[in-house]
Amino acid sequence: MTTSFVLASAPFNFQVNTSGSVLYDQLQQLYPASVLQNSPSTDIIDFQIDFKKNWWSFSQSYAFKLGQHHFRMTAKPQLLSVFEWGLNWAVSSYQNRYLCIHAAVLEKNGISLILPAPPGSGKSTLCALLMLSGWRLLSDEHCLIDPQTGMILPFVRPISLKNRSIAVLNQRYAKNIVQCVVPDTFKGTIGYLPPTAESWQLMHQPVQPAYVIFPKYNAHVAATEFSGIEQSQLFMQLAVNCFNYTVLAEVGFETLGRLVKQVVGIRLEYANTDEALQLIAELD
Amino acid sequence: MTPVCLQLLQNPAKFIEHANAQIWTDLIHQAREQALLGSCYFLLQDAGLYDAIPEKVKTHLYSGYIYAQKQKISLIKEMLKLEPFFSDAPYPCVLLKGCAYRLTELAMARGRVFSDIDILVPQQQFPDALQRLNEAGFIEFGMSDYDRRYYLRWSHQHPPLIHYLRGVSIDLHHHIYPVSSQENILIEPMLRQSIPLAGSSFAVPTKALMFVHACVHLFYQDETHKLVKDLWDLYQLYLDAIAEGEANIVQAATDLNAQAAVYYAFDVLEWLFQINVSALALTQLKPFANHSQRRSMRWLLTQLFNPQSSWHRLAHIWWAIRGHLLKMGPMTLLYHSVAKSVEQYRERRIHTAQQQQQDALTKPKDAGFQ
Numbered sequence: 001m002t003t004s005f006v007l008a009s010a011p012f013n014f015q016v017n018t019s020g021s022v023l024y025d026q027l028q029q030l031y032p033a034s035v036l037q038n039s040p041s042t043d044i045i046d047f048q049i050d051f052k053k054n055w056w057s058f059s060q061s062y063a064f065k066l067g068q069h070h071f072r073m074t075a076k077p078q079l080l081s082v083f084e085w086g087l088n089w090a091v092s093s094y095q096n097r098y099l100c101i102h103a104a105v106l107e108k109n110g111i112s113l114i115l116p117a118p119p120g121s122g123k124s125t126l127c128a129l130l131m132l133s134g135w136r137l138l139s140d141e142h143c144l145i146d147p148q149t150g151m152i153l154p155f156v157r158p159i160s161l162k163n164r165s166i167a168v169l170n171q172r173y174a175k176n177i178v179q180c181v182v183p184d185t186f187k188g189t190i191g192y193l194p195p196t197a198e199s200w201q202l203m204h205q206p207v208q209p210a211y212v213i214f215p216k217y218n219a220h221v222a223a224t225e226f227s228g229i230e231q232s233q234l235f236m237q238l239a240v241n242c243f244n245y246t247v248l249a250e251v252g253f254e255t256l257g258r259l260v261k262q263v264v265g266i267r268l269e270y271a272n273t274d275e276a277l278q279l280i281a282e283l284d
Numbered sequence: 285m286t287p288v289c290l291q292l293l294q295n296p297a298k299f300i301e302h303a304n305a306q307i308w309t310d311l312i313h314q315a316r317e318q319a320l321l322g323s324c325y326f327l328l329q330d331a332g333l334y335d336a337i338p339e340k341v342k343t344h345l346y347s348g349y350i351y352a353q354k355q356k357i358s359l360i361k362e363m364l365k366l367e368p369f370f371s372d373a374p375y376p377c378v379l380l381k382g383c384a385y386r387l388t389e390l391a392m393a394r395g396r397v398f399s400d401i402d403i404l405v406p407q408q409q410f411p412d413a414l415q416r417l418n419e420a421g422f423i424e425f426g427m428s429d430y431d432r433r434y435y436l437r438w439s440h441q442h443p444p445l446i447h448y449l450r451g452v453s454i455d456l457h458h459h460i461y462p463v464s465s466q467e468n469i470l471i472e473p474m475l476r477q478s479i480p481l482a483g484s485s486f487a488v489p490t491k492a493l494m495f496v497h498a499c500v501h502l503f504y505q506d507e508t509h510k511l512v513k514d515l516w517d518l519y520q521l522y523l524d525a526i527a528e529g530e531a532n533i534v535q536a537a538t539d540l541n542a543q544a545a546v547y548y549a550f551d552v553l554e555w556l557f558q559i560n561v562s563a564l565a566l567t568q569l570k571p572f573a574n575h576s577q578r579r580s581m582r583w584l585l586t587q588l589f590n591p592q593s594s595w596h597r598l599a600h601i602w603w604a605i606r607g608h609l610l611k612m613g614p615m616t617l618l619y620h621s622v623a624k625s626v627e628q629y630r631e632r633r634i635h636t637a638q639q640q641q642q643d644a645l646t647k648p649k650d651a652g653f654q
Contacts (some may be wrong), residue, residue: 011343041305042305043305043340044305044308044309044312044338044340044341045309045312045313046340046343046344048309048313049602066316067313067316068317068509068578071520094316095343095344095347095352096345096346096347096351097343097346097347140487170644194616240497246354247351247354248350248354249350249353249354249357251350252391
């Protein structure tokens with residue numbers, strides 16, 4: 001049996017066909033009904049995804065495909081994680097309308113934060129903590145900059161947390177605040193934190209870039225570092241964190257150049273999470 | 285039923301007038317599959333219709349345009365790097381297909397994407413050209429012994445050569461059609477009539493020969509996944525070639541001994557894009573073509589275009605068998621089918637064992653605080 005649903009997640013709509021209802025049931029815990037729709041869309045769909053078992057295969061594995069483009073096979077227990085990664089793959093590989101930085105984005109009182117960082121730096125954990133302390137989430141993975149306006153477009157999705165971050169969040173807030181925990185993925189254990197109601201409500205509202213913070217959790221630093229970054233350095237560090245900077249070529253260069261002139265760049269290295277959160281809260 | 289992507293290419297104004305959300309969705313999907321997003325972008329820009337399409341569709345057509353622009357820059361950089369290695373080559377080095385369209389600055393090259401650089405050299409100089417490409421850093425990567433033998437014995441090109449750092453792929457050809465074929469397509473005129481690119485060691489075919497090559501490529505091929513793109517290429521190349529005279533096309537077809545392919549191409553272009561072919565040209569080409577072949581081409585394309593047809597799946601299989609038969613002849617195809625099946629079975633076993641070994645080594649575990 002095939003389940004079909006639409007994920008109306010601005011700025012992209014996904015149409016998904018999947019075998020059985022396991023994936024849909026899990027996604028219901030993470031996405032609101034206004035976004036996860038089980039009726040055919042009257043809007044234009046950006047990405048049509050098949051995430052089904054191959055009828056000819058004995059393995060019972062699911063294959064994530066965008067048309068003929070294959071992403072990955074997975075067994076049933078890792079269905080949700082591979083689905084979320086698959087959406088990331090589709091957007092980072094097949095759209096070049098927006099400059100796409102691998103970064104989390106949040107906003108509070110008109111002040112926006114871009115948090116680019118390589119895996120393992122604690123970006124998602126910090127992003128989750130900020131969202132739970134009142135910042136609205138625009139994205140945990142994709143900072144989409146419109147080259148025409150210079151604004152950041154929200155691409156609201158659940159925050160993906162790995163391994164010990166799950167325990168940190170559960171300990172700090174409520175037990176089971178992190179949902180749909182998937183063990184034994186190739187990245188370890190993955191859990192998902194649903195965006196706050198405000199994040200969903202404002203999912204169509206772009207923001208002006210204000211701060212770019214490069215976070216790094218380091219249990220061994222004695223004092224929190226919260227220092228400025230020069231524009232030239234900021235440009236290069238953002239460029240290496242982009243998914244499509246080289247593809248956008250001149251457009252990418254101009255967009256990033258404009259962004260760098262608009263924002264304040266900050267390096268944040270911390271062991272004390274509360275102190276880091278406090279320093280960010282004091283930004284204006 | 286014509287694929288929506290082809291409908292847009294046939295008549296963009298009419299398409300926009302009737303399109304609803306579902307049709308636009310299908311268009312985005314098909315244009316992405318066929319690698320036609322950038323081509324659709326330029327088609328609509330040229331027709332002054334780009335601003336009449338929904339923003340969501342623009343997002344993807346523009347993405348295709350951006351990607352094609354990037355490829356254009358990469359291609360020019362790559363060709364500049366290749367130049368010194370071929371500067372003293374005492375034989376024609378002819379660029380084919382996408383690379384030639386782009387460097388000839390054909391309008392149809394705008395927005396068009398391609399996967400590799402195709403170079404044609406005379407068969408006698410094939411080892412020398414290979415040596416030069418090796419020196420430029422292009423080498424063979426991971427191919428089974430059988431596949432390698434297949435390329436060298438039956439095909440018209442060397443196994444793909446990939447740059448060891450940049451990942452760019454080059455197909456080095458000594459012909460435009462498999463040597464195992466029973467068709468007798470001639471290659472010498474393609475080399476002799478090529479036009480040197482100003483200030484370059486490379487040359488490109490005449491527009492008429494580019495069109496004839498596309499006819500050969502389309503009508504003797506076995507793949508269906510880029511059929512709309514191939515047909516659009518064919519039509520666009522026809523428009524470029526016909527501007528220099530229909531007689532040139534017939535002459536090029538005669539030179540390459542590819543009259544049948546051009547006849548079938550004219551027939552399909554008349555059907556899909558309403559081109560007008562003169563009675564004289566048809567009279568000159570028709571004796572080389574086969575009426576049942578022409579009818580089966582149309583029937584196959586009609587079924588391939590219509591996923592709802594009960595013949596759709598069969599048409600795919602028949603198209604593949606037909607293409608292989610034309611390329612190899614029945615006995616070679618039989619040998620190839622058996623040998624390839626055995627090869628694939630062996631490879632799958634080895635691959636599965638390797639995968640299991642790798643999985644065991646990379647068993648997921650808690651990676652610490654991240």
